[in-house]
Amino acid sequence: MVLYLAKRLVMMVPLLLGITLISFTVIHLAPGEPTDLQTDLNPDAGVELKERLRAQYGLDQPLAVQYGQWVKRLVQLDFGTSFSQDRRPVWDKIVERLPITVLINVLSIALILAVSIPIGILSATRRNSTFDRLTTLFVFIGFATPSFWLALLLMDYLGVYLGWFPISGIKSLGHEYLTGPQQIWDVIHHLMLPILVSAFGGLAGFSRYMRSNMLEVVQQDYILTARAKGLSEKIVIGKHALRNALLPLITLLGLSVPGLIGGSVIFESIFAIPGMGKLFYDGVMMRDYPLIMGILVIGAVLTLVGNLLADVGYALADPRIRNQS
């Protein structure tokens, strides 16, 4: 197991280098440079300003040299300085946005699991019942509903018309004057709508997945055996079937690890939440290379780690796999 882990970790290094090399090449292929936005179509900016800025950012070097310098800095865990007009370290910009994005995504995944696992089980055990059909219809409607549309609708009705929820942002205006528990409630209150909306679309995938796993498992011989032994349906499903049906979810959860830091630009714009999605989008629009690369590297590392965790988790949960490796 330890040897296996070490092997996987060593394999990650060239993979990561490959990913960064491709990302670096692709974003430099996009027309436009970070300096353009400050100097183009601006009569007050001289030609030499553009050249000076390019020199300051190191954009006058050949691409290979730029990439080399970037990797050299990365090895020292330095993500460089943002090319935007605020010139702040990339790491700071990412760190201040990460917590809220991770919080929303973790809560949203938790909500999805809490709702979709029971739905999936019930749909599978009562296959083709009215309940099964209704939930199928419901989750597909959810899957097909554009999240921005649902968000605006809920904001208008629940926020403006009924006044039950705050409309956007994550804190009230006088947040700093509230007591501790009030502050916590304030944030929860602000997060309810966004989490509801972001979970709504994800229900379909997970619940259908759960349903088909369950269907597959209940047709296995050992379930027949369990039933033949006279065990109650509750124990057959809840203990014998569920454990095996949940296994593939480990892979799914592993795959969703990188998603935890990737916000959605549409969603964050609508709810005015300063998260990673908007940061990345603005970075791309401004051609802020260090910021784009920083976020991509973190995403790539998390993807690889997520995969590894899923494999390890799988091995821990399933003795058949463990004994193979």
Added chain:
Amino acid sequence: MSHRTIFKFTSEPLVLSRRLIIWGLLIMVLLMVGCRQQDVLLEKEGDDTTPVPGDTIITGTIADASNLLPMLSTDSASTEVSSAIYNGLIRYNKDLEFEGDLAESWQVSDDGLEIVFHLRHDVRWHDGAPFTSADVLFTYQLLIDPETPTAYSERYKQVTEALAPDPYTFIVRYKKPLASALISWGMGIHPKHLLEGQEIATSPLARAPIGTGPYRFVEWLQGEKIVLERNEDYFEGAPYIKRIVFRIIPDLTTMFLELQSGGLDKMGLTPLQYARQTKAPGFVRRFNKYRYPAFSYTYLGYNLNKPMFQDRRVRQALSYAINKQELVDGVLLGLGQPANGPYKPGSWPNNAKIKPYPYDPAKAKTLLDEAGWSDHDGDGIRDKDGTPLAFTMITNQGNDQRIKSGEIIQRRFQEIGVDAKLRVIEWASLLKEFINPGNFDVTIMAWTVPIDPDAYNVWHSSKTGPNGLNFIGFKNDRVDELLEQGRSTFDQAERKKIYDEFQEILAEEQPYTFLFVPDSLPVVARRFHGIEEAPSGIMHNFIRWYVPEALQKYQR
């Protein structure tokens, strides 16, 4: 609040409200029964008209600021925030005339080569240090320092000498008289005692500025909000409104919902919101809407290096083929006006005698026939020597007004036998691949209009090279002469004559078809009193806005 005079593209994406569609589509929600939220704040017209200090104004902005040092930022969010924190030497007043800001008075020498500013004696920085001419000189030196990554250096490089002979006098001398030099001293003055010997690009003042202005900086939460509070010692008297909160809400629809729910006091409306969604009695009771022409115009620019656009008659024909009023009605819902030239209608440089190009397809066809563009091969498209009159109009992604205008124009062109395609391209690519190298037929874009009429950078033939603002390649000897004269003439009546003739030539030549001037559509909560509409807008007397005590909403 000083006006920056920058020729800049307006590229803010315009998002149209999706609410109408939403309600149309969702009938099931109507089945839900809810209890109507009571208006928390019943706005009455306060009969108390004596201004009192207090309350907070919450303003919505679509983007976060980037850098709060005026010379280092070009985005409108940063400019809006930093203009409340800093002062320049002079500024435009509500009628768009010069008035002193940090300068009590100034004199321009007869030859226009020297400006002497006499500074106020009663100004202090927010940290208590006195403001003197040394700060002005320091700001000038920073602006021309090659190490300063500023986009504003060009006009300051025309200065041959800058002197601060005593703490309250500042003198600048120029090689050539430059009329727009005066307003370049509207740039925010930076504090020498805090920035000297520092690398300005990484100065902490970019994120926690210290200025001389009516508001001081309190806090900035990235992507969330920026808070300012009033400067009790402001030299023009402390503002009445205690705090300004800029809330960053990247979506205009969300911003409007926030406004309706009372989470915002002020924002700029879209034409759709203004025209269709602000009529409810509850809204009218709580908000005042304002409307005045914006400082920008949208235009169709023809690449004059392309053979088909070198004939003036073709350009005139295309102008006659476009129904500008239809664009105003369809795209702006009537909240704007047709444009006839590069200056704001009603402002002094604007030549009101210019004959507009009315919608006249018959005349357009005649002109095209005269120019030799007729449909010889019967395919419905006009041609000349085997070349069809076909071209592509390009504009930037994310700007609905320009895209819709393009679609309407496309149809009007088709009606006179001209085949126009429309391509929408992401902003950075549009500039890099198409506009800067002159690699386009026709473009739909917009200019912000500076208050000073100097249009040298956009229309002079020396600016036609790569990366020049005269990217359509307009070259006209008489216009060059006029622009050079206009730049170096200080007398307004003289200048008006010069720029009037310049506009006549543009009207005749039609290198652009000037499409429309949109309206600015600000909305402010009704509890704010003292707002006064003027040619410059509504922000000119912001420090005199107030909320009567009975209506104040925020205590802190």
